[in-house]
Amino acid sequence: MAEGGKARKEPADAGIEGSALQLGELSELLGYSLKRAQLRIFEDFLRCVAPLQLTPAQFSVLLLLDKNPGRNQTEIANTLGILRPNFVAMLDGLESRDLCARVRSANDRRSHILELTDKGRAVLARAKKLVASKHEARLNELLGPANRAALLSMLTRIAQEF
């Protein structure tokens, strides 16, 4: 067994066996970076707002309820791109934590008007502070305010006009 050259760990070949794979055209694919960045941002959001146990989706619901009082489930869900059936369980979660409430409408007894509770408003206020001071602040630090604004503008443009 002394003819050596195949037993160990193949140092004979080219030699990029270590780890670093070549991403190739993948690094030019916008969708790929977009997805990766989105996962990172959501991960950081969850971390920053962990004390309040709010997901990005839940936070967006609370924000929307605060800015749009008197709306029903369908209106809120549609605005956020959530399908009505899937919005039910989400509201159940928020309502069971006393962050919002379903109130039967007097005009149309089919619909539930959604309201923030006092606790919901308090949690939202704290969440806003955490997001601004930890999450978005970190982004500003990484990109700078001007770049951050440009990035937001382009993403909004894609979301709306693409």
Added chain:
Amino acid sequence: MAEGGKARKEPADAGIEGSALQLGELSELLGYSLKRAQLRIFEDFLRCVAPLQLTPAQFSVLLLLDKNPGRNQTEIANTLGILRPNFVAMLDGLESRDLCARVRSANDRRSHILELTDKGRAVLARAKKLVASKHEARLNELLGPANRAALLSMLTRIAQEF
């Protein structure tokens, strides 16, 4: 019933009942626009590459296999952020369509070396053309080459350094 003011459709109140909800701080939340933009981009990718029946994830696997021959499942999956257990079914799909093949390694009989088949290379080539000519071209049209490059750069930065 002629005392009017409550029967019809409540034109008495403020009056923004039509539809347009106020997004409020949501439009300043980068994560929100990021997610929305990502969904749009993936939707368009699927549409553009529909004739080949490839998802973004599948396309990224084919790209990676092409640029990194001789790698095993773990290496490819790790690079793409896919967990090994979830990569199995994905490979089953690609292999059953004869786009790639698992080949037992001679050095290490535990691992499967992943190879693109001829058909896989052909499909990848066609997919690249569709993505470039339809998908990415449309993005360039919307943002312009310079903005598109800046966007990609910032997203990559977030994905890597955030």
Added chain:
DNA sequence: CCCTATTTGATATGGTGGATAACAATTATC
């Protein structure tokens, strides 16, 4: 050389989001 630890692909399983069909209650429409 043997025994143990590690690695690789695979399976099973659970959780979460997203999508559609269907339903009862209510309202709109003709």
Added chain:
DNA sequence: GATAATTGTTATCCACCATATCAAATAGGG
């Protein structure tokens, strides 16, 4: 007043993600 449409809800399915576990194979230490 009969029929259609809307609202919230349930049930169900599918894609994706995550963890524990396993058998086969390899690596490492005595």
